[in-house]
Amino acid sequence: MLCEGGVPIGSPALVACGGFRGSHRVRPGCAGVFARRDDGAVSFDALLFLSFGGPEGPEEVRPFLENVTRGRGVPPERLDEVAEHYLHFGGVSPINRLNQDIMAALRSELDAQGRDLPVYFGNRNWHPMVEDTVARMSADGVRRALVFATSAWGGYSGCKQYHEDIARARESVGEGAPELVKLRQFFDHPLFVEANADAVRAAFERLGERAGQARLVFTAHSIPLRAEEPVGPDGRGQWYSRQVAEAARLVAEQVGAETYDVVWQSRSGPPQVPWLEPDIVDHIEDLHAKGVDSVVVSPIGFVSDHLEVIWDLDNEAAEAAQERGMGFARAATAGTDPRFARMIVELIAEHTDGAPVRKLSEFPAAGSTANGEPCAPGC
Structure with a gap:
């Protein structure tokens, strides 16, 4: 079936932003875009690994x-x-190296499963720029590719802006640009949740005797409140923050944490513009004032230990805790866990094999569209 935004028929259980599992809303004009194998699944030539980018000097x-x-x-x-x-840190962001590590694990997982799918790498903000990568894909004869974006979330920065990247890259290539189908949001995929849960357990263990008094705190990138209002296929808004809260709930449930907090970090806009709060450092100060002894911070909003994780958490948040005599342990991000690469292959199989969608929440399986089309009004 097709849903709004052009999710291929080869994904029988997958519904993008506009629908839920089992819905049959069809976007006119999308049928017939994708080549089909004899078994009804959709054929793809490559995978585009699409990320944020970072400086190398x-x-x-x-x-x-x-x-x-x-x-x-x-x-x-x-x-x-x-x-x-x-x-x-010498002007070098760790994000490109970390993405290369994820792609190496992904290629190994694809090979182990006998999947011949070349992996290309492109970024939104720095080299290799996605426009250049899509041009190279076209020159290599790629006609149809899946796109994995390194964000688990909906919302503008986490999803829609990647759709815009895809559309802009195809427009820059012009005639002959490959068809590009973005994989869905994965915040509630079992393997993503399991990897984060195990990282939280390991962080508690590092606290030793103080673990029993530690508060679990999840953190994700803050965004302006106005960016939350119109976003979401269900019309309720707050799509991003609700997804973060749900992912935190799923991880907390797996580790047996009855109490936990969801806070934010890395705001960057004008000070007069309201953003999601509280900030992680402010929250640590508040926890200390309430007598909390220690804190375990899970950067669930991030796929890898890039600069915002290292600076905002390993430096600023850790320092705020240590200055107050609090124990502090930061959980690892999920990207380097072997299950992360397996998750990407499962997302691929939803399209190539018609594999069932594995997810742990009641949220719609959202964010998968063709060629950068929006998947729902305002989303």
Whole structure:
């Protein structure tokens, strides 16, 4: 079946933003776009691994940050502050290396399952830019490809902006650009939840005797409140923050944590613009004032230990806890867990094999569309 936005018929259980499992809403004009095998599944030539990007040297930091913040009204002094974070680590973001590690694990998993699917790498904000990568895919003869974006979430930055990246890249290539189908959001995939849960358990173990008094705190990237209002296929808004809350609930349930908090980090906009709160550092201060002895922080909103995780959590949040005599342990992100690559292959199989959708929440399986089309009004 097809749902709004053009999810291929080869995904019988997958419904993108506009629908739920078992719905049959069809977007006119989408049928027949994808080639089919004799068994009814859809054929794809490659996978595009689409991510955020990061600088590889000091001279790249400011141009990279200008790409990231273009049109967002971020004050220059905030750019200077963030630039110092990168320069503290030699101007090199770990994100590209971490993405290469994930792709290496993914290629190994594809090979182990006998799947011949070349993997291409493109970024939104820095080299290799997605436009250049899609041009190379076209030159290599790729006609139809799946796209894995390194965000588990809905919302503008987590999903819609990747659809825009796809559309922009295809437009830059022009005639002959490959068809590109983005894989769905995966915040509630069992393997993603399991990997995060095991990382939380390991963080509690590192606290030793203080683990019994530790508070579990989940964190994700803050966004402006106005970005939350119109987003979501169910018309309720707050799509991103509700998904983060649900993922936190699923992980907390697996580790047996009856109490936990969901907080935010890494805000960057003008100070007069309200963003999701509380901030992780402010929250640690509040926990200390309430007599909490220790804290375990799970960066569930992030796939890898990139700079915002390392700086905002391993430096600022850890320092806030240590200054108050609190125990602090930060859980690992899920990207380097072997289950993460297996999850990506399962998402691929939903399209190539018609494999069933595995998910742990009642949220619709959202975010999968063809060629960058929006999957629901306002989404």
